[in-house]
Amino acid sequence: MSAERPSLPPVRLHTEAELARDALAAPLLARAARLARWAGPGTRVGAGGELVDAQLPEAAEHLGLGDDEDGVAYASEAWRLAVDTGLVDVEDPQGTDDADEGGDAEGTVTVGENLALLTSGSPQDVLAIWLDGLEAVHADATAPAFDDFADLVNEDGSVDFDALDWDPEEEAEFLDGVLGNLYLLTLSEAGPADGPVPLPVLAASMVVPEEMDEPTDDVLEQVSEAMMRLDDQFRVLEPIGIVEYRPVDETLLAEEGEEATGPADDEDVTRYGMVKLTPLGLYGVRERMLEAGVDAPAVGDLADKGADALLDGIAYYPEEAARTEVGLWLGRRGAEGAEAAAAELLAAARGADRRAPLRRLHCQQALALVGPEAEPAVRAVLGDPELGGLARVWLAERGAADVPAPPEAMIFWLAVDTIAAQLDADGDLDELQELVEGLSGQHSGFFDEAWRVEHPATAEVLEAVGRLHRDRRISKAARKAAYKARSRRKD
Structure with a gap:
């Protein structure tokens, strides 16, 4: 999805x-x-x-x-x-x-x-x-390196650049690829956080094919060559402030004319070079990527945009980044604009397109940051078939009085919408299984009614329940309900 x-x-x-x-x-x-x-x-x-x-x-x-x-x-x-x-x-x-x-x-x-x-x-x-x-x-x-410039000069005094075996575009693309990988490793939740990246890891990211489980000797030699190439390049880049770099320990280099090899398991990997993007480096690499047309978002980019751009923009942000972005967006509107901000968020959450369930999920999370000032705007959508369910959840979580009970059709619609949003978010599998089993188990005869839900994602959600539910009997019932939902749509 x-x-x-x-x-x-x-x-x-x-x-x-x-x-x-x-x-x-x-x-x-x-x-x-x-x-x-x-x-x-x-x-x-x-x-x-x-x-x-x-x-x-x-x-x-x-x-x-x-x-x-x-x-x-x-x-x-x-x-x-x-x-x-x-x-x-x-x-x-x-x-x-x-x-x-x-x-x-x-x-x-x-x-x-x-x-x-x-x-x-x-x-x-x-x-x-x-x-x-x-x-x-x-x-x-990315400029070529040579030991004796005189060797490149022809008899007529011209310079034989072909002898360098140097492609400037290829060299620039390689270094930009390295910086892009370093940028991604720095931002990745599974990456080094504030720590540096070992140079062999960065070199391998450029050389070793993703599908290769065990690098061949030829590939390991290419990694070694890339390491030494990067060692020279990071030494040049460090003084401009883009990286903090610990160079390759020169005592590891073999005799003259030989190159360093990758670290053995029992060796200190830091001796093979460690590199880290500085805060200025993150800014610089991002600016280069933006200039090249790469989608490289920054927290705060959406603070002055409309609610529709906010909810679409944070759709696949990590939880903390999404929360910060919403906080900045709300901060621009101030406490006096809280009710209007809530109404704008709710309006942006409507829709029957594929990303609408995830927008509604993020709308609900954003409303949690607004506070009690949002209540009039939330109560205004209690009768809305798409927003009434999340409105009741929001009010109930705050202990609001006089919250009307939802119609049964709204309960099933909200269950389908919630699962659809989590499927789109590609969250943790165990959490998704718990959500599927919890929602489908809350209502007796869930699958007898769920296939009738007027939601664009009903069939896909039921098929997902069939795949994810660990009870084989319930899984079978979900698949049957999904078949009915698809047949109903065709009719």
Whole structure:
């Protein structure tokens, strides 16, 4: 009975202000901003905008990395990000004498408009700059690696890119797939929660076919290769703040020219690399997925939508996320709007489409958060054949007086609707069996009447009862009732 579900569970993001603070604290962006403030008219850059080699030691010194053996490399990396994110603007040496004569022409540097936004702009401005930086770092992470660039240069001076055996689209797709799997593992109820993911697990998620019970030696070798590939990529991604990464222990690497193998059962898996998306990383990966057209909901997305969008949107949310989303939706309406909110929810719950039973289930759960202010709106639907049952349940749970007894037809209709909703929700099998057995056992002669219920899902519900009920006699009666319901529909 399930309708189309969103491809990913909803994510709970930090506020934009918190994310912007995290973005400003990301080591790479912080260094890029410091270099942008340090740069001036005398800063020497090459034709491609890069700092010239003679300028790099001074830049590293300004970053406090003068004594770091990798300080020059960090400075070069930070400067590239400053250029890519518009913190500095570089004018190429077009038309200079050096350029015309083929000399070592240098460009000029001016402050970029985005630099001021890092201190005086809104959180959205900061995050937009950070996302540009993430895009640039993502491209760096998927760039080809080579030991000797000279080996790629042809006799005529051109570069033989084919020799790299590198497909940029394939590399970007692989890394995005990895980040997507990490995102899903982070959000999954069965995932690591706040803990990191072992690199071998992440590599296997990209390589091992789902239907394969025991990976072959060839597949294990591919997992090992993917691990080392990801180790390089996460080292590049970590400084932009998207992940927390514990690299592969280099002592595990075999002799030069060999690769690390996967962990044995008795080895510490953390030595093979551990990775975790940061809150900023969750935001960044989600933004990339949204741009690619992936359905990646976030808690709070529905707070300013109508009740119809709310009930449809939370249809397959985990219970806690759905409750939070409803709470945010109600919070926008305030206590003075509680009765109107309840009426809107009830109106949105009506319908005979396949998702209507689940909407009514979530409507009932949402009304539980409204409080006594909802009572007038709930009493107004007591006579509604689709909503009267849940209205009586809601009133009874609050000990309301003068609740009219439901007609027998409404009792059976509500039982069918409730089971239909739970079947659509794909809940726990044991809980579903208990629900089926409880509802069908509450009324003597349940199946003699249930097949007559004017509900679109009557036949499917009775068939499900036949499958799920553990009493074979009752299961048989349910199947017979389902047959009658289908025959009645045809007539």
